[in-house]
Amino acid sequence: MSGTTIGAPGSLRRYVHSLWLLSARDLRVRYATSFLGYLWSVLDPLVMSAIYWFVFTQVFHRKVGEEPYIVFLISALLPWVWFNSSVGDFTRAFRKDSRLIRSTAIPRSIWVTRVVLSKGIEFLCSLPVLVLFAVFSGAHVGWGLLWFPVAVVLQVVLLVGLGLLIAPLTVLYTDLERTTGLVLRALFYASPVIYGFANLPHPFQFLGLVNPLSGIFTLYRVGLFPDQWHVEPVLSSVVISFGVLALGVLVFRRLEPAVLKEL
């Protein structure tokens, strides 16, 4: 019976194999059922960018952010869409595949990591949009661009940690699904997406420090907007992200048996 299976059950190789299969399934289902396929992963951030560009450059006289503002927006909106859609999916991660979870012994954390991975692939696929806008608006690219992959890694850490917390808790407490939606909406405005970290007025600067997204978005932006560089939010987001991950691992392990009974 050798050579017919991929790794032993529980091995890392098997984990990666299953993770890849499920993420590929997500993407395939998405593209098999809609004509616009790829366009959807780009359209959402594009429409949002167009709206904010209109509101903040045409209607209001904007004092926040940097020129070109549309690039400034997109550089944080794309990762925000990744974050937002992943967290939204965490609340349904177990319920959506409950039949598969009840019948197949796959490591349960896969239901979280696979959301992060498939949404992350969509994020990477949407990056050409940012490149296009940056090129056509004549933005200057600097060495800070090297922080971009660091930001991706940090966001993965934060997302996996949050997923390990949110996914099991929403199975046990259904109300959390609604709550998460509300928190996400508030978090959008509390994060430096339509503005930069430095634009936060005096008593509210702590918002940029307790919110790990502000450090992550800073890292995404610093390649195109070197003035956005601030050390404090970056450091605090590293600490918070890894803290969330550690807490997530702990809580997930503790809740796993109860979650399986509820499915």
Place this chain on the structure above:
Amino acid sequence: MGSAIEVEGLGVRFRRGRRGPRSIKDLFGGAARRARPGEFWALRDVSFTVEQGEAIGVVGRNGQGKSTLLKLVAGVLLPDEGRVSVNGGVAPLIELTGGFVGDLTVRENVRLTAGLHGMSKAEIGRRYDEIIAFAELEDFQETPYKHLSNGMKVRLAFSVVSQLDEPILLVDEVLAVGDKAFREKCYRRIDALLADDRTLFFVSHNERDLRRFCTRGLYLDGGGLVLDGPIGEILDRYNADHTGQD
């Protein structure tokens, strides 16, 4: 020959009602040995060992923990007490159609499900035709799974899972579905697997099936293991306990 399945002091409890307060303290509190109010033990203090190549039938009335035991062995449920150790992979014929995705075609579903059970891509390629032939779905390979009839779905699922090269086979009542001809085919497949020294863990209400496949039986009642012995003895005891009640 090592043992295939070792179960020791196994216990799992469920909540009696869906509703009711569930406090954070409940979830993080230590695993006390007593059931909390509103909870009951679905299985308690169950211990046994299954040797490789044995065929075990699990007998008991509805709600006595048979399927729960199977799920614990399959690893899709985690025990609150004791432990289950399974030596080698498991091919679970439980909730058969669970892993399939309605929007994907039969071909994509076979690749996905077999892959999730650990079959390598090359191996799936080698066995694909056999899987489709066994399920009698040659003309439906590009059909979205959701458009298959219920019978076809079960046939496909059984075909995929029974092709897995795992040393332990778990079967939960699946043979009750499907038409007679396909059931016969499933029986022959299980016979072939047993002849190949696989371990079978079988849950059924059908006495004929139990006698046909199993050599040893486990009799579960009230969440506990009442008797562990040859299947004939187990069935006699079960029948003696429940004549006139069913």
